Amino acid sequence: MTSLTLVRRIAARPSIVFEALTSPEGIVHWWGPDAGPVLLAETDVRVGGRFRVRFRTLDGSEHESSGEYLEIVNPARLAMSWRWKGGEDPGESLVEIDLRGIAEGTELTFTHSRLRDESTRRSHEEGWNGALDKLQYHFSHSIERRSS
Amino acid sequence: MVNYNTQLDRTFAALVDPTRRAILARLEREDGASVSELAKPFAIKLPAVMKHLDVLVEAGLVTRSKLGRTVTVRLSPQPMRAALDWLRRYERFWSGSLDRLAVYAERKEAEARKRGR
Numbered sequence: 662m663t664s665l666t667l668v669r670r671i672a673a674r675p676s677i678v679f680e681a682l683t684s685p686e687g688i689v690h691w692w693g694p695d696a697g698p699v700l701l702a703e704t705d706v707r708v709g710g711r712f713r714v715r716f717r718t719l720d721g722s723e724h725e726s727s728g729e730y731l732e733i734v735n736p737a738r739l740a741m742s743w744r745w746k747g748g749e750d751p752g753e754s755l756v757e758i759d760l761r762g763i764a765e766g767t768e769l770t771f772t773h774s775r776l777r778d779e780s781t782r783r784s785h786e787e788g789w790n791g792a793l794d795k796l797q798y799h800f801s802h803s804i805e806r807r808s809s
Numbered sequence: 810m811v812n813y814n815t816q817l818d819r820t821f822a823a824l825v826d827p828t829r830r831a832i833l834a835r836l837e838r839e840d841g842a843s844v845s846e847l848a849k850p851f852a853i854k855l856p857a858v859m860k861h862l863d864v865l866v867e868a869g870l871v872t873r874s875k876l877g878r879t880v881t882v883r884l885s886p887q888p889m890r891a892a893l894d895w896l897r898r899y900e901r902f903w904s905g906s907l908d909r910l911a912v913y914a915e916r917k918e919a920e921a922r923k924r925g926r
């Protein structure tokens with residue numbers, strides 16, 4: 662249910678943007694929230710192939726994300742699953758990138774979605790909602806008793 | 810981190826339901842409303858609305874206070890703020906990444922043109 666969409670216009674043709682998005686040589690130049698270094702970048706660019714990227718942010722903390730390429734239409738579209746390693750956000754989310762050729766180069770539309778699906782589902786399974794159901798049960802019963 | 814995630818799970822689980830989102834949206838516009846006022850716009854019965862309020866209270870998204878016979882419901886902004894902060898972290902991550910991706914791709918484009926392709 663939770664998603665993020667960003668659009669960028671880039672003065673480069675779609676094939677160059679696609680290469681930058683998918684090649685380890687490209688990824689080390691841009692992946693991460695700040696100018697901290699990319700420590701490892703592996704990609705196997707085919708449907709069912711995987712990527713793994715480890716990076717350090719300027720505050721010194723290290724993070725790793727990985728996933729599977731779900732759709733590859735070179736140079737127009739890329740979809741991949743996304744998962745953080747370790748204690749960061751649990752569950753699997755979805756990254757989709759569409760590249761459209763425009764006069765000045767490429768319009769890139771980026772979407773990161775299903776950001777909370779898995780953990781929401783898990784919280785249901787772990788009984789949080791079960792506990793609530795019980796609360797609601799007691800609550801509705803006490804109302805019925807009051808009204809009778 | 811674990812507690813943080815549990816709280817976020819609760820927030821998002823509570824936000825999944827459209828009736829609960831409508832209640833929150835209304836409480837954002839008005840500073841507090843009674844349970845019966847909140848129930849009015851919905852085609853569901855009062856107990857069903859109260860169940861939704863239970864979920865919102867449990868998630869810490871609203872508070873209930875009783876004065877005489879009237880229960881007033883108010884928005885409790887902290888969990889929403891935490892949820893927005895969490896989403897903003899993703900925005901920072903990708904915004905920074907895509908900015909640098911653009912710089913890199915534009916340099917590659919310039920190089921390709923120099924080579925006459």
